[in-house]
Amino acid sequence: MRERGGKKSSGNLHLSHTLSLNTHTHTHSHYCGADYTAHTRDSDTSNLDHTLSRSAMASSELSHILNNANANLYPSEPSLHAASFPAMQRSTPFNDTHYCNNNNNNNIHNTVGPWQQVNPQFWSRRNVLDWVDFHVEESKYDATLLNLDCCNMDGSVLCSLSRDAMMATFGPQLGETLHRNLENLKHKHVEDITQNCMLNETYELLSSFLLDLPQSPFNDGPTLDSVIVQSVPTGNKESDFSYYNEYKTQLTPGSDNGYESYSESLQSSITGSFLNPSSPESAGSDSDHEYTETHYTYSPKSFIKQEPVEKKRRGRPPKLGRGAEHFVENKKNKHAPRGTHLWEFIRDILIHPEKNQGLMKWEDRRDGVFKFLKSEAVAQLWGQKKKNTSMTYEKLSRAMRYYYKREILERVDGRRLVYKFGKNSSGWKLEELGM
C-alpha cells in the first residue's frame, strides 16, 4: 500500500505501520483495492452503489473516473475492483509538482500517496498517517521524536489545527513543513473543486445553462472560456480556510473509513458538478470574505497567539463575490432561481438519481420520503454551492429542521437521516416532473 515507487524508508520509522499496530483503528487498504475483506457496509448504500456504478459507467469521463474511484473505495464490487488510480490522477490537475513544492526529492513523482487526490479535510486517519510518514521520510526527520498519538487524527481534525498547534504537535521543523504543505493541499483542492465543477457544468449542461440566460451577455456568442473565466473564483481562499479552521473548534472525529472519506470527497468534488445547472451560485465566484484571521508570531521558543484584529464573523457567509454577483444579475433578473434554497437543492439531488452517485435516495418516492446516504458529502456539496467550506451535516440539518414549521418538510420520527417533503414543497412529485 505504501509502495511509493519502491522507495525504502531509509531507517526512519514507518509511522503508519507503527500506529496501526498501536491503535487497531484502521481497516486495511482503503484505497489500493487489494484487501477488501474488512469492509462492511450498510446494505442500502451498497445496493445503491451497485446501481449507480452501473449507470454511471455510461457517460462522461468523470463518471468513468468516479467508477474507478468507487472501485477502489468500495472494493466489494467484484466487477470493479481491478480499476485503479491512474484515471483519477489523470482527471485531476492535482499533480506531484504542486504537491512537492516544498522539497526537491527526485523520487517524489513515484512516491506520492492516493491521499493527495483528496481534500485533506476528508482524509482518514490512515491518510493523515501516510501523509505525515511521507514528510517524515522526505525530510529525513527522526520519527522517534514524534509522539505517534499525535498522528492519530483524521483529516478534518488535522485541518482544524492552527499553525502553532501543528508546531506543537509535530515540532517546529516538521510542523512547519506539514503546515505549509497542508495549506497548499487545501488551496489546491479548492481550485480542483472549482475546475471540476466548471468543466462539468459547462460540458454537461452548457446548452440548457445558456438557454436559461435570456438576459445574459452570452447571448452574443458565448464561449466556453467566457463562461469559465467568469466563474472562476477570485476571492481569497486562505480566508475561506481560516474561516473554516477557526470555526471548527469542536473537533468531531470524522469517519475512520478510508473508503468513505475518499468517496465523500470525490462526490463532493465530482458529483456536485452535475447538479443544479440553473443555480446561479454554482457558477458564482468566491466572495472576498473579510474574515479576520488569528495571527501568530513565531519565535524559536514560543508561539504567541495574537488577538484577532476584528471579531470573527458568524452566521451566514456571503452568497457571492462581487464579480459573480454581476454575472448572476445578468443571468436572471432579481428573483432567486430554482435551486437557490436548501430544500430545492436537496430536491434536485433527489430528482437526478442517475447523477447523485448515492448521496441520497428516495425511501418512498410517492410520499416524498427520502434519506441521506452520505450526509456529510451532501453537506459539503451544499457548502460548495454556497461557497462555504465549513458546512457540515449538523448545520445543514438545523436548516432542514426549520423547514418543519414552514411545512416544506414533515417530520419522520424515529428514522435517522430520513425526511419527507411537506405540502409547501414542490417540484419533486412524479406528476410535476411529467413522469
Place this chain on the structure above:
DNA sequence: CACGTATTTCCTGTTT
C-alpha cells in the same frame, strides 16, 4: 436605514 427571510453558527440537552 429598518426589516424580514433564509440560512449559518453555536450550543445544550435528548434520543437512537
Place this chain on the structure above:
DNA sequence: TAAACAGGAAATACGT
C-alpha cells in the same frame, strides 16, 4: 459512545 435529532439564540447576507 458516537451520531443524529431538537430547538433556542444570535449572527449574518441579502432583498425590499
